[in-house]
Amino acid sequence: MNSLVRELKETVCALHDELVRYNLVAWTAGNVSGRVPGEDLFVIKPSGVSYDDLTPESIVVCDLDGNLVEGELSPSSDTAAHAYVYRAMPHVGGVVHTHSTYASAWAARGEAIPCVLTAMADEFGGEIPVGPFALIGGDDIGKGIVATLEGRRSPAVLMRNHGVFTIGASAKAAVKAAVMCEDVARTVHVARQLGEPLPIPQGDIDSLYDRYQNVYGQRSPR
Amino acid sequence: MNSLVRELKETVCALHDELVRYNLVAWTAGNVSGRVPGEDLFVIKPSGVSYDDLTPESIVVCDLDGNLVEGELSPSSDTAAHAYVYRAMPHVGGVVHTHSTYASAWAARGEAIPCVLTAMADEFGGEIPVGPFALIGGDDIGKGIVATLEGRRSPAVLMRNHGVFTIGASAKAAVKAAVMCEDVARTVHVARQLGEPLPIPQGDIDSLYDRYQNVYGQRSPR
Amino acid sequence: MNSLVRELKETVCALHDELVRYNLVAWTAGNVSGRVPGEDLFVIKPSGVSYDDLTPESIVVCDLDGNLVEGELSPSSDTAAHAYVYRAMPHVGGVVHTHSTYASAWAARGEAIPCVLTAMADEFGGEIPVGPFALIGGDDIGKGIVATLEGRRSPAVLMRNHGVFTIGASAKAAVKAAVMCEDVARTVHVARQLGEPLPIPQGDIDSLYDRYQNVYGQRSPR
Amino acid sequence: MNSLVRELKETVCALHDELVRYNLVAWTAGNVSGRVPGEDLFVIKPSGVSYDDLTPESIVVCDLDGNLVEGELSPSSDTAAHAYVYRAMPHVGGVVHTHSTYASAWAARGEAIPCVLTAMADEFGGEIPVGPFALIGGDDIGKGIVATLEGRRSPAVLMRNHGVFTIGASAKAAVKAAVMCEDVARTVHVARQLGEPLPIPQGDIDSLYDRYQNVYGQRSPR
Numbered sequence: 060m061n062s063l064v065r066e067l068k069e070t071v072c073a074l075h076d077e078l079v080r081y082n083l084v085a086w087t088a089g090n091v092s093g094r095v096p097g098e099d100l101f102v103i104k105p106s107g108v109s110y111d112d113l114t115p116e117s118i119v120v121c122d123l124d125g126n127l128v129e130g131e132l133s134p135s136s137d138t139a140a141h142a143y144v145y146r147a148m149p150h151v152g153g154v155v156h157t158h159s160t161y162a163s164a165w166a167a168r169g170e171a172i173p174c175v176l177t178a179m180a181d182e183f184g185g186e187i188p189v190g191p192f193a194l195i196g197g198d199d200i201g202k203g204i205v206a207t208l209e210g211r212r213s214p215a216v217l218m219r220n221h222g223v224f225t226i227g228a229s230a231k232a233a234v235k236a237a238v239m240c241e242d243v244a245r246t247v248h249v250a251r252q253l254g255e256p257l258p259i260p261q262g263d264i265d266s267l268y269d270r271y272q273n274v275y276g277q278r279s280p281r
Numbered sequence: 282m283n284s285l286v287r288e289l290k291e292t293v294c295a296l297h298d299e300l301v302r303y304n305l306v307a308w309t310a311g312n313v314s315g316r317v318p319g320e321d322l323f324v325i326k327p328s329g330v331s332y333d334d335l336t337p338e339s340i341v342v343c344d345l346d347g348n349l350v351e352g353e354l355s356p357s358s359d360t361a362a363h364a365y366v367y368r369a370m371p372h373v374g375g376v377v378h379t380h381s382t383y384a385s386a387w388a389a390r391g392e393a394i395p396c397v398l399t400a401m402a403d404e405f406g407g408e409i410p411v412g413p414f415a416l417i418g419g420d421d422i423g424k425g426i427v428a429t430l431e432g433r434r435s436p437a438v439l440m441r442n443h444g445v446f447t448i449g450a451s452a453k454a455a456v457k458a459a460v461m462c463e464d465v466a467r468t469v470h471v472a473r474q475l476g477e478p479l480p481i482p483q484g485d486i487d488s489l490y491d492r493y494q495n496v497y498g499q500r501s502p503r
Numbered sequence: 504m505n506s507l508v509r510e511l512k513e514t515v516c517a518l519h520d521e522l523v524r525y526n527l528v529a530w531t532a533g534n535v536s537g538r539v540p541g542e543d544l545f546v547i548k549p550s551g552v553s554y555d556d557l558t559p560e561s562i563v564v565c566d567l568d569g570n571l572v573e574g575e576l577s578p579s580s581d582t583a584a585h586a587y588v589y590r591a592m593p594h595v596g597g598v599v600h601t602h603s604t605y606a607s608a609w610a611a612r613g614e615a616i617p618c619v620l621t622a623m624a625d626e627f628g629g630e631i632p633v634g635p636f637a638l639i640g641g642d643d644i645g646k647g648i649v650a651t652l653e654g655r656r657s658p659a660v661l662m663r664n665h666g667v668f669t670i671g672a673s674a675k676a677a678v679k680a681a682v683m684c685e686d687v688a689r690t691v692h693v694a695r696q697l698g699e700p701l702p703i704p705q706g707d708i709d710s711l712y713d714r715y716q717n718v719y720g721q722r723s724p725r
Numbered sequence: 726m727n728s729l730v731r732e733l734k735e736t737v738c739a740l741h742d743e744l745v746r747y748n749l750v751a752w753t754a755g756n757v758s759g760r761v762p763g764e765d766l767f768v769i770k771p772s773g774v775s776y777d778d779l780t781p782e783s784i785v786v787c788d789l790d791g792n793l794v795e796g797e798l799s800p801s802s803d804t805a806a807h808a809y810v811y812r813a814m815p816h817v818g819g820v821v822h823t824h825s826t827y828a829s830a831w832a833a834r835g836e837a838i839p840c841v842l843t844a845m846a847d848e849f850g851g852e853i854p855v856g857p858f859a860l861i862g863g864d865d866i867g868k869g870i871v872a873t874l875e876g877r878r879s880p881a882v883l884m885r886n887h888g889v890f891t892i893g894a895s896a897k898a899a900v901k902a903a904v905m906c907e908d909v910a911r912t913v914h915v916a917r918q919l920g921e922p923l924p925i926p927q928g929d930i931d932s933l934y935d936r937y938q939n940v941y942g943q944r945s946p947r
Contacts, residue, residue, distance in 0.1 A: 081307065085525065085686040086679055087720075088622060107720025132721055158622050158686070164693035167619050167700035175389050177417070177443045178310060178380050194707060195621070196714060220703050221621045235308055242307040242380070249386035251697055253473055256389035259442050263416060270418060276309075276329025277354055303751065397833050399861070399887045400754060400824050457752055464751040464824070471830035475917055478833035481886050485860060492862060499773055499798055529747065529908040530901055531942075532844060551942025576943055602844050602908070608915035611841050611922035638929060639843070640936060664925050665843045695919055 064129075067093050067102050067230075068118040074234045078157060079110050081238045089157040090135040093230035094145055096152075099123045101145055105132035136195060143201020144226060148209070153230030155237040158222035161244035165189075166217035172247050175256035179243045180264040181271035184212030187240060192219040200224075212268060215240040286351075289315050289324050289452075290340040296456045300379060301332050303460045311379040312357045315452035316367055318374075321345045323367055327354035358417060365423020366448060370431070375452030377459040380444035383466035387411075388439035394469050397478035401465045402486040403493035406434030409462060414441040422446075434490060437462040508573075511537050511546050511674075512562040518678045522601060523554050525682045533601040534579045537674035538589055540596075543567045545589055549576035580639060587645020588670060592653070597674030599681040602666035605688035609633075610661035616691050619700035623687040624708040625715035628656030631684060636663040644668075656712060659684040730795075733759050733768050733896075734784040740900045744823060745776050747904045755823040756801040759896035760811055762818075765789045767811055771798035802861060809867020810892060814875070819896030821903040824888035827910035831855075832883035838913050841922035845909045846930040847937035850878030853906060858885040866890075878934060881906040 074091045078084045087110070092103035102118050119130030125142035127134055135141070141154045165172050165187075172187040174180055179187075190207040193199035204224045207216045214236040215225045223240055227233035250256040259267075293315045300306045300313070309332070314325035324340050341352030347364035349356055357363070363376045387394050387409075394409040396402055401409075412429040415421035426446045429438045436458040437447045445462055449455035472478040481489075515537045522528045522535065531554070536547035546562050563574030569586035571578055579585070585598045609616050609631075616631040618624055623631075634651040637643035648668045651660045658680040659669045667684055671677035694700040703711075737759045744750045744757070753776070758769035768784050785796030791808035793800055801807070807820045831838050831853075838853040840846055845853075856873040859865035870890045873882045880902040881891045889906055893899035916922040925933075 086682050088683075088686075105721070136718065158620070158690070160686075160690050160693060163620065163690045164697075164700075167691065167694035168698050169701045170698070175442055176380070176385065192701075192703070192707075194710060220619055220701060238308050239310075242310075242382075246380070246382050246385045247389065248693065248697065249382060249470065250389035252386075253470065254390050254392070257391045257414075257442060259414070263414075266416060274358065277327070397886055398824070398829065460752050461754075464754075464826075468824070468826050468829045469833065471826060471914065472833035474830075475914065476834050476836070479835045479858075479886060481858070485858075488860060496802065499771070530904050532905075532908075549943070580940065602842070602912070604908075604912050604915060607842065607912045608919075611913065611916035612920050613923045614920070636923075636925070636929075638932060664841055664923060692915065692919065 064095055064100075064102065064120060065115070067095060068115040071102050071104075071230050072113055072115045072118050074230055075104065075110050075113055077234050077238065078155075081241065083157040083159040083237060083241055084110070085158070089159075090137055090141075090155070091230055091234060092135075092138075092141045092154045094152045095120070100128060101141065103138055103141055104135045105130065106135050108132065137200070139196070139198060140200040140204060140224065143198050144204055144224075147201070147205040148226065150228065151226045153227045153233035155225045155227075155230075155233040156222065157237055157241070159237070159241040159244070161248050162187075162215075162217055162223045162241050163221070164248065165244055166222060167220055169219045171217070172244055173256070173258075174264055175247055175250065175259060176243055177259070177267055178239070179247075180259060180267035182236065182239045183215065183243070184268035184272075185264060187213050187215050187217060187244070190216045190218045190224075192221070286317055286322075286324065286342060287337070289317060290337040293324050293326075293452050294335055294337045294340050296452055297326065297332050297335055299456050299460065300377075303463065305379040305381040305459060305463055306332070307380070311381075312359055312363075312377070313452055313456060314357075314363045314376045316374045317342070322350060323363065325360055325363055326357045327352065328357050330354065359422070361418070361420060362422040362426060362446065365420050366426055366446075369423070369427040370448065372450065373448045375449045375455035377447045377449075377452075377455040378444065379459055379463070381459070381463040381466070383470050384409075384437075384439055384445045384463050385443070386470065387466055388444060389442055391441045393439070394466055395478070395480075396486055397469055397472065397481060398465055399481070399489055400461070401469075402481060402489035404458065404461045405437065405465070406490035406494075407486055409435050409437050409439060409466070412438045412440045412446075414443070508539055508544075508546065508564060509559070511539060512559040515546050515548075515674050516557055516559045516562050518674055519548065519554050519557055521678050521682065522599075525685065527601040527603040527681060527685055528554070529602070533603075534581055534585075534599070535674055535678060536579075536585045536598045538596045539564070544572060545585065547582055547585055548579045549574065550579050552576065581644070583640070583642060584644040584648060584668065587642050588648055588668075591645070591649040592670065594672065595670045597671045597677035599669045599671075599674075599677040600666065601681055601685070603681070603685040603688070605692050606631075606659075606661055606667045606685050607665070608692065609688055610666060611664055613663045615661070616688055617700070617702070618708055619691055619694065619703060620687055621703070621711055622683070623691075624703060624711035626680065626683045627659065627687070628712035628716075629708055631657050631659050631661060631688070634660045634662045634668075636665070730761055730766075730768065730786060731781070733761060734781040737768050737770075737896050738779055738781045738784050740896055741770065741776050741779055743900050743904065744821075747907065749823040749825040749903060749907055750776070751824070755825075756803055756807075756821070757896055757900060758801075758807045758820045760818045761786070766794060767807065769804055769807055770801045771796065772801050774798065803866070805862070805864060806866040806870060806890065809864050810870055810890075813867070813871040814892065816894065817892045819893045819899035821891045821893075821896075821899040822888065823903055823907070825903070825907040825910070827914050828853075828881075828883055828889045828907050829887070830914065831910055832888060833886055835885045837883070838910055839922070839924075840930055841913055841916065841925060842909055843925070843933055844905070845913075846925060846933035848902065848905045849881065849909070850934035850938075851930055853879050853881050853883060853910070856882045856884045856890075858887070
């Protein structure tokens with residue numbers, strides 16, 4: 060197990076650089092986690108550590124109740140939410156949380172992002188939904204994420220007055236969803252500033268989503 | 282031919298850095314292609330490869346029907362659209378596709394960008410037009426691009442609910458058009474947020490366009 | 504004392520890089536200061552020096568009346584405001600001033616930023632208030648800062664038609680407040696562009712603030 | 726003279742990096758020039774050369790009629806405008822031209838930027854005025870710049886439907902004015918998006934301007 064965890068820590072540490080590169084995070088306000096394959100464990104960012112100072116060694120290991128299992132630092136203050144998602148959604152291999160500007164602005168209004176871009180149909184298969192307002196510190200955020208995403212195509216949820224949580228088969232896929240969520244949140248916002256975007260018929264959304272999930276990219280695990 | 286193709290792969294690979302530098306692309310959502318001079322071939326980005334990992338060797342070669350001719354990776358999922366443009370427009374030496382934010386926002390509303398900036402008259406010779414909504418996977422996108430651009434000055438088309446395609450005598454010229462398209466899309470958007478931009482008389486647009494196409498820059502092929 | 508001051512100069516010099524990194528400053532328009540522990544002194548950026556040219560040696564030392572005590576360059580033109588804050592608020596160890604875009608836009612309208620994001624409840628414990636219009640050159644700015652912040656949770660004040668001042672237990676904490684102030688100023692602005700953000704009940708703001716101030720991060724001085 | 730010109734070429738070449746750093750330019754659309762002290766000459770960017778490829782050696786020398794005096798490349802297509810300003814305004818030592826987004830948006834509406842920020846009072850001493858629409862290729866742009874700026878405090882003019890020209894005692898001062906012009910154009914735009922910025926009384930603008938021009942910075946030539 061040790062080498063698997065070490066590798067995952069490296070991957071998850073490096074993925075935080077993508078949050079910085081795409082301007083999804085300010086100061087220390089965002090985190091990535093990844094499930095340890097075959098174990099009831101996940102690795103996650105430590106709390107309040109700056110992205111510059113993040114090293115694979117500083118990434119901590121938690122069990123699925125969010126208890127610290129390995130590591131010298133306290134886990135992210137969002138650990139309970141990540142843990143809840145891993146407990147409730149066995150197919151999820153990675154979770155990301157950010158307060159990225161445009162997605163959080165939709166979340167502040169409690170408004171779902173309508174699917175008016177083909178790139179959004181590809182990645183999200185429809186609108187990006189809004190989850191409930193929930194306080195940090197228990198299972199409320201995790202429950203809100205799972206209740207909103209379960210049975211939907213979208214790997215992203217806008218938690219009301221808060222920010223974004225995304226899920227994926229891997230930590231990298233969840234990061235991609237976080238990057239694309241902010242990208243479409245911004246483009247649809249800008250479009251709406253000067254009028255109403257044209258709708259895409261549901262049948263076209265369906266066929267775009269189906270094609271992208273099955274044909275896009277190289278024939279290797281994404 | 283081999284050294285010509287190798288050089289073109291290097292050029293096209295490096296031009297993707299300009300898409301990143303000017304924030305025209307998120308994750309892997311944008312691509313550049315270039316026609317092989319004197320051959321019924323073009324080179325293009327492989328599908329779903331990150332810009333960090335792009336090397337000249339990873340750039341693939343396709344024929345004008347979009348079939349992979351050389352390369353180990355699958356070509357961009359937008360290859361059919363690029364191929365259609367090269368088949369239909371023999372003067373085109375380069376094609377670029379992006380989902381850049383402001384241009385895609387105009388595209389989401391299905392609204393052409395009015396020519397209210399001298400820099401826009403220079404480069405586009407008038408408004409930047411909107412092409413039809415089209416699904417990926419056949420010739421529909423390519424047909425929409427060609428039908429919209431043929432006989433017009435603009436090297437850029439806003440594909441409805443989708444993004445931008447630009448053309449040029451070379452891959453570099455098409456990249457320049459993509460950069461300038463987003464730049465004017467943003468400036469005109471910002472101008473419109475607080476009122477109506479002043480129109481530029483058609484005669485002035487014509488003389489700006491004529492001058493820029495014939496006088497600007499150094500006396501060498503652009 | 505010398506080694507303490509030298510270390511503080513290094514810290515304060517490096518913290519200016521964060522203002523640049525987060526795009527809070529243009530040209531030379533922003534400054535960080537830090538109180539010398541146990542002394543009636545603080546260190547501050549010299550006036551009109553570019554961030555590229557800033558070195559720990561160029562950082563100057565002033566007394567709490569704003570008089571230059573050590574250093575070859577003139578202190579920041581905002582020194583009187585920093586000095587006033589240190590005189591009036593003994594718990595303040597760092598002060599930051601910027602003209603960051605979104606915060607300054609709220610300041611130009613003289614409008615407080617409403618607390619509609621959990622991240623804002625965490626860091627600011629409520630709205631970010633507006634201070635009075637005040638001319639540079641005497642104690643007016645300092646008085647306006649102190650009168651607005653005293654007895655409030657917010658470590659940031661929007662000085663009318665001017666920009667932002669933030670305070671903290673350390674220079675780093677004040678820089679964090681400046682970064683977060685611009686981040687929430689931008690997100691709430693964007694949210695408001697397309698409707699009204701949903702309010703967060705005062706009780707929830709209180710519990711978020713309380714938790715963040717006492718639980719977040721690692722168990723070490725921030 | 727030779728070493729003076731060589732040094733000025735280096736300065737002007739390096740100042741173009743500031744246009745890039747502050748996102749004032751896309752592709753090759755912006756230029757800096759500087760007057761050769763004591764000579765009827767100025768140095769300026771060559772036409773259509775990318776900022777990456779710019780070297781001190783590639784910077785060209787022109788006389789005050791805009792004729793190329795030294796250099797292998799054609800001078801900027803905006804050379805006639807720069808030359809006109811140097812002929813008409815003997816106190817001007819540097820000129821900058823950009824199409825920076827927010828300033829150009831005000832220019833597209835033909836609207837002056839109102840002075841509602843203390844930083845704007847400091848640097849511009851009042852509103853940033855609009856100059857006439859003028860075609861490139863003769864003295865019309867230069868005449869419009871000079872007619873608008875002469876006898877005013879503002880070192881920046883928004884040329885209608887075009888972009889910004891700034892002047893300064895040196896090339897560096899003109900670049901600073903271009904950076905600050907975009908900065909205040911953006912902040913005032915953002916402020917206006919959600920209401921009316923509060924006015925600053927003329928007397929306060931006057932005293933801010935007076936102080937900044939005479940007291941700010943270090944006691945050395947700026």
